[in-house]
Amino acid sequence: MKNIVAGVLDVAYLDQGPVDGPVVVLLHGFPYDIRAYDDVVARLSHAGYRCIVPYLRGYGPTRFMDAATPRSGEQAALGADLLALLDALGIGKAILAGYDWGGRAACVVAALWPERVTGLVSCDPGYNIQDIAKANTPASPEAERRLWYQYYLHGERGRAGLAANRGDFCRLLWSLWSPTWAFTEATFANTCSSFDNPDFVEVVVHSYRHRYGLVTGDPAYAQIEQALASRPAIVVPTIILSGADDGVSSKRDDRSAVRGFSGQVTRRVIEGVGHNVPQEAPDTFVDAVINLSGIV
Numbered sequence: 001m002k003n004i005v006a007g008v009l010d011v012a013y014l015d016q017g018p019v020d021g022p023v024v025v026l027l028h029g030f031p032y033d034i035r036a037y038d039d040v041v042a043r044l045s046h047a048g049y050r051c052i053v054p055y056l057r058g059y060g061p062t063r064f065m066d067a068a069t070p071r072s073g074e075q076a077a078l079g080a081d082l083l084a085l086l087d088a089l090g091i092g093k094a095i096l097a098g099y100d101w102g103g104r105a106a107c108v109v110a111a112l113w114p115e116r117v118t119g120l121v122s123c124d125p126g127y128n129i130q131d132i133a134k135a136n137t138p139a140s141p142e143a144e145r146r147l148w149y150q151y152y153l154h155g156e157r158g159r160a161g162l163a164a165n166r167g168d169f170c171r172l173l174w175s176l177w178s179p180t181w182a183f184t185e186a187t188f189a190n191t192c193s194s195f196d197n198p199d200f201v202e203v204v205v206h207s208y209r210h211r212y213g214l215v216t217g218d219p220a221y222a223q224i225e226q227a228l229a230s231r232p233a234i235v236v237p238t239i240i241l242s243g244a245d246d247g248v249s250s251k252r253d254d255r256s257a258v259r260g261f262s263g264q265v266t267r268r269v270i271e272g273v274g275h276n277v278p279q280e281a282p283d284t285f286v287d288a289v290i291n292l293s294g295i296v
Contacts, residue, residue, distance in 0.1 A: 007084030012061035013054035017045030029100020031170035033194035039282035058203030060194040073207025076221035079108025099123035119292030124249035127260030178274025243273035
């Protein structure tokens with residue numbers, strides 16, 4: 001494990017594989033951490049890739065440099081964190097691969113700074129940039145049911161519940177979102193300690209309130225949020241990975257899944273897999289990265 005100051009964060013990250021290999025940045029989601037990529041990293045580094053796997057803001061050993069920095073979980077902050085990490089590490093261009101929050105960070109950078117991105121692996125919903133202006137448009141009852149945890153965190157009862165029961169709360173989401181994944185208690189415990197980060201609760205709560213326009217964002221990211229509001233197209237080559245048993249992402253057909261992409265894009269639906277694609281289907285995830293880079 002290494003640390004580097006990148007933007008407003010002291011980022012803890014894994015750096016594995018040959019230093020001169022093609023770079024792939026692997027980005028975890030909520031409520032997970034870098035352990036989701038253990039098998040992916042082992043296989044990609046063996047294949048000659050340099051794998052960079054950071055803990056996102058609010059997770060694990062990653063820390064804010066300044067106590068006065070807002071503990072924002074907004075999409076612009078996640079994208080800015082990723083761009084700052086690339087800059088700090090001197091990485092001009094990389095494959096970006098992620099899911100959930102990590103997939104959002106990757107999509108933000110791919111959309112706004114495509115010159116920094118060789119290719120993109122994004123799990124459902126594929127185009128993972130939030131349309132905040134339309135966030136309060138009701139979805140189907142089934143889709144709304146899947147988002148109960150977001151609405152729970154909109155109130156102070158939810159904030160207190162997450163703070164008091166973060167392990168149980170996150171374990172429940174793992175079970176609901178990946179109903180066919182028989183993860184062990186040891187596997188969950190390997191990740192659960194990352195939720196003890198002192199900023200975890202504030203970053204998570206802000207994320208699920210900001211995306212509905214319930215709270216303001218960090219002014220430092222206002223220009224990025226403004227650019228994202230225009231729904232910029234993603235032009236870099238992309239592979240979308242969709243778990244057929246994902247318990248949180250709404251089901252969609254291929255045509256609607258690839259909206260937002262104007263470059264080469266393909267979608268692969270993985271049977272027997274839920275929300276945590278890299279940990280549940282590491283071989284498929286590795287294949288997607290290799291297919292994008294053309295390395296075999």
